């Protein structure tokens with residue numbers, strides 16, 4: 001006779017409980033919602049394994065019982081990928097206790113880190129070895145390297161060092177049936193067949209749980225020049241970027257666009273900061289960095305001289321100390337905080353051809369303001385990657401039950417402009433559950449078919465983060 005379903009279920013729960021289960025309902029809420037608070041769910045249970053073998057054991061047991069698993073890092077993802085659904089069916093597997101740096105190889109410029117290492121800890125471990133791990137984003141004090149890999153995170157240094165994908169030399173992944181993909185070797189050149197590790201990078205936990213990674217390190221920059229510049233328009237910002245690429249080549253590491261309204265929001269939160277110079281319509285926060293014998297200060301000065309002569313830059317300041325450079329960056333961080341303080345708002349992270357950025361911002365903001373004159377569109381981002389965050393704060397005083405439908409309509413307006421320019425609905429944050437419908441409506445059928453076949457080949461029972469990216 002077959003055992004009753006409830007006894008199988010009880011057996012599973014009892015077996016899973018020893019893997020760092022979070023028992024306290026209050027403590028569990030941290031794992032059942034994301035950083036923004038926009039996505040809230042209810043987990044069947046929350047587990048915090050300490051080793052790869054434990055992750056394998058959890059996944060094997062869940063797969064056998066057909067119970068879905070949600071891998072979870074630092075919950076800073078913004079598309080509902082790592083938050084359990086509301087039905088209480090999914091087992092959350094938090095990697096937070098797998099947080100060891102396993103080894104650093106200074107000669108090979110690489111490091112093996114467990115998935116639960118906070119990004120900032122990875123950066124610091126590299127620094128202690130006089131090396132540099134370039135992935136950097138404002139969530140770096142909370143997000144985990146496993147989450148960064150699962151979302152193929154970008155951040156402020158993509159221009160110079162690429163997305164996370166380009167920083168990963170090898171991976172260790174627990175597959176949806178519990179087997180282990182052992183690929184930490186970390187060779188820089190390996191042309192033996194398909195490069196399978198690429199499948200797991202940016203897969204948002206739908207193809208397996210990343211438990212460790214071999215990461216690419218770089219020589220630590222010994223010179224960093226940070227400048228905050230005032231420009232007449234977004235078109236000038238695009239022209240300035242082209243000039244910076246020509247004048248500075250690969251020394252350019254960040255080139256961030258912030259229209260005046262964004263700087264005002266930054267100042268609102270960072271109350272100890274002052275307006276750095278007379279207000280300008282548009283600001284660029286740029287950074288160049290290098291090691292070696294190059295005289296970076298002189299290159300930056302010559303670049304800015306020409307930019308001012310040619311009218312692309314109207315005013316600006318080059319940081320004279322690390323503290324001043326930090327303050328420039330705090331303006332940008334304050335901008336994010338100021339939006340959070342305004343409550344639920346639309347966040348997008350679209351990408352478009354760099355040359356189309358001015359037209360995109362003008363048309364999309366124009367369409368949004370025509371739809372809702374009282375809303376606040378904010379367009380800022382990594383201009384050198386063609387990646388703009390066009391966010392929308394709803395009009396003040398909007399009734400709470402009107403906010404979500406309003407934001408959905410705003411998203412449609414933004415995406416419609418994007419479609420006209422051949423852009424992508426996600427440059428960085430991914431699809432998760434939030435953007436699934438918009439993604440499925442846009443991805444070409446052949447690409448969608450291949451993605452579904454890959455998912456089914458690796459996860460035929462669909463237990464690994466189901467409903468994220470694909471349905």
Ligand SMILES: Cc1cc2nc3c(=O)[nH]c(=O)nc-3n(C[C@H](O)[C@H](O)[C@H](O)COP(=O)(O)OP(=O)(O)OC[C@H]3O[C@@H](n4cnc5c(N)ncnc54)[C@H](O)[C@@H]3O)c2cc1C
Pocket residue numbers: 035070071072073074075076077078080081082083095115136137138139142143144145146147148149150151152153154155156204205206208209210211336428429432465468
């Ligand atoms: C303030 C702020 C600023 C941000 N800035 C940027 C930015 O500049 N650039 C950018 O790209 N992103 C940015 N993000 C979003 C970005 O995706 C996340 O910060 C980060 O990469 C996610 O890592 P996490 O550990 O928090 O993952 P989580 O949020 O926990 O999870 C994200 C996804 O990855 C999966 N996942 C997590 N860990 C694993 C694992 N070990 N194995 C398999 N799957 C896993 C989850 O299931 C989920 O689908 C920002 C977010 C915030 C809140």
